[in-house]
Amino acid sequence: xxxxxxxxxxxxxxxxxxxxxxxxxxxxxxxxxxxxxxxxxxxxxxxxxxxxxxxxxxxxxxxxxxxxxxxxxxxxxxxxxxxxxxxxxxxxxxxxxxxxxxxxxxxxxxxxxxxxxxxxxxxxxxxxxxxx
Amino acid sequence: xxxxxxxxxxxxxxxxxxxxxxxxxxxxxxxxxxxxxxxxxxxxxxxxxxxxxxxxxxxxxxxxxxxxxxxxxxxxxxxxxxxxxxxxxxxxxxxxxxxxxxxxxxxxxxxxxxxxxxxxxxxxxxxxxxxxxxxxxxxxxxxxxxxxxxxxxxxxxxxxxxxxxxxxxxxxxxxxxxxxxxxxxxxxxxxxxxxxxxxxxxxxxxxxxxxxxxxxxxxxxxxxxxxxxxxxxxxxxxxxxxxxxxxxxxxxxxxxxxxxxxxxxxxxxxxxxxxxxxxxxxxxxxxxxxxxxxxxxxxxxxxxxxxxxxxxxxxxxxxxxxxxxxxxxxxxxxxxxxxxxxxxxxxxxxxxxxxxxxxxxxxxxxxxxxxxxxxxxxxxxxxxxxxxxx
Numbered sequence: 001x002x003x004x005x006x007x008x009x010x011x012x013x014x015x016x017x018x019x020x021x022x023x024x025x026x027x028x029x030x031x032x033x034x035x036x037x038x039x040x041x042x043x044x045x046x047x048x049x050x051x052x053x054x055x056x057x058x059x060x061x062x063x064x065x066x067x068x069x070x071x072x073x074x075x076x077x078x079x080x081x082x083x084x085x086x087x088x089x090x091x092x093x094x095x096x097x098x099x100x101x102x103x104x105x106x107x108x109x110x111x112x113x114x115x116x117x118x119x120x121x122x123x124x125x126x127x128x129x130x131x132x
Numbered sequence: 133x134x135x136x137x138x139x140x141x142x143x144x145x146x147x148x149x150x151x152x153x154x155x156x157x158x159x160x161x162x163x164x165x166x167x168x169x170x171x172x173x174x175x176x177x178x179x180x181x182x183x184x185x186x187x188x189x190x191x192x193x194x195x196x197x198x199x200x201x202x203x204x205x206x207x208x209x210x211x212x213x214x215x216x217x218x219x220x221x222x223x224x225x226x227x228x229x230x231x232x233x234x235x236x237x238x239x240x241x242x243x244x245x246x247x248x249x250x251x252x253x254x255x256x257x258x259x260x261x262x263x264x265x266x267x268x269x270x271x272x273x274x275x276x277x278x279x280x281x282x283x284x285x286x287x288x289x290x291x292x293x294x295x296x297x298x299x300x301x302x303x304x305x306x307x308x309x310x311x312x313x314x315x316x317x318x319x320x321x322x323x324x325x326x327x328x329x330x331x332x333x334x335x336x337x338x339x340x341x342x343x344x345x346x347x348x349x350x351x352x353x354x355x356x357x358x359x360x361x362x363x364x365x366x367x368x369x370x371x372x373x374x375x376x377x378x379x380x381x382x383x384x385x386x387x388x389x390x391x392x393x394x395x396x397x398x399x400x401x402x403x404x405x406x407x408x409x410x411x412x413x414x415x416x417x418x419x420x421x422x423x424x425x426x427x428x429x430x431x432x433x434x435x436x437x438x439x440x441x442x443x444x445x446x447x448x449x450x451x452x453x454x455x456x457x458x459x460x461x462x463x464x465x466x467x468x469x470x471x472x473x474x475x476x477x478x479x480x481x482x483x484x485x486x487x488x489x490x491x492x493x494x495x496x497x498x499x500x501x502x503x504x505x506x507x508x509x510x511x512x513x514x515x516x517x518x519x520x521x522x
Contacts, residue, residue: 011256013267023267034381043381045268051381071289071386071509073281073333075273077254083278085384092382095510097272108289119271126271 002102006079012123018048021060023124031114031127032060033092044092063090065114067129074103086112086129100130134371134401139226139237140359141367141519143172143352144480146458146473148314150465152244152346157189158199160242160348165200168350173362174236179352180204181234183221185212186260187243187468196240207234213374213513214505215415215470217241218351220515222476222501223372225353235355242348243468252344252469253277254332265379269510277341277418279509281333284420286386288335290435295335297438298419299326302339302462304446305416309459311488316343317463326419340419342461342471349473351480365484366522371402374515389504390514391428398516399430404498406430409518411482411493412453413475415503416460422446425502426453429516448491457482457491472503476517483521497521 015023025032034043036050037057043050050058070093072084082098084106098106099115111132116125145167152160161184169175182205188196192210196202207228213220218241225237245252253276258266287293303323309315321339329339359366375393378384399405406429414422423437431453432440445451458464458478461471479499481487498520506512 008273010271013271015267016262016264018264019267036381041381044379045265045382047264051378071282071286073278073285073336074331075254075275075278075333077330077332081273083273083275083282085282085386088382093379093384094382095269095272095274095379108286123271128272 135226138230143168147347164350181207181237216503216505216515218472244346279507293438305462309463345465347467373397395429402518
């Protein structure tokens, strides 16, 4: 028996001055992640400092939008949806949702790709993932 | 600076209510504070240190100190690390006492999420404005249960842990709860009952989750001279430590918790090891929470938690490590969605020999109380307290 992911109403992300460029890019269909220019390492979630050095020598760069499921759950006491961590090919593990699929078939290690999902009240779209 | 021997827990009180329809949160704070002072044999004006968290109504400690008429305060602390705060506060109180900043510390917790009809675990919640992770996580339906469920899912993947093993944690709690007249779920359950209960968030079933309850509790921590002048059994603080664990900028590893660090530090300060512990209060927001803490405290090796909890090993009088003999959050109560307070209270009862006779650990001299606060699968704190009956 399959459990298709619901098209649940997604609350709009509350934008702040530091991460506005992330949401602006999302509206253009581009998925940005943090880059620490001190260490060359990518990070998630985007922020105004490096979580590795604390300096503000950071920028947001476009990610490929591909990765694998690190862990997930299927919420069944509401409309079925699947919060998950996806490990991006660039390295960071991103808290997201797995969407547009039979949630009963999900597996850790499964390959997934980015899909932006619209949010309520005309908010910026948010990055989610679906099995390849 | 070690706090080993610097202070004693001289008073402990757990509110008997599980649904506070007739009391405000502030009134509950006052009732537990009064109860703990009565238990200690002290009065309000003996209190010169006050500890609470952001769950207390008002600006830090100010409004509750005013409500309760605490006029002698010279030390306050409203540091908040979620549900484990009250475990941590015992250590903070011992530090303050050791430094001479107070003599008698009152720690309170109260709340009424049940009466208020709060959807505690299944609705995305923000703790406060301007939290930088919220925009990236609230739209993803970050909830308490899904955060802990992802940890359980990963534990099963990495170590082969099973739902039946997790269920044994609930079974043990229910065996204890049957002797607690205040417990919300006093009926013993079986492994089959747990794994056949409705799935909430894979792999956590309804019976893998704690109850939602009102109520609260309070503790009194005092300097040794005062403790020894009172009539209650002496419960000495041997060690206490706290830690936080982060998402690490995308490097999150769900296989361990902040307790790995807080536990090691508390054991070192206490000068004891896990195998010395006769009773353990382990914060049981979910069954997986217990499993993770047992491993990170060193009661068993990483990945062996499932085997450790199976076959009744946590049941008092049956297994090697009696835990949560009041029924814990899984069966007794979870006041204000914060389980650390009741963890300390039941450990104090065990050390005093005042637990229910059916679950009392004979000759209990050394006990541990441990908590996790926040979201285990996102970012959280851990706190470990070790106490000794003198």
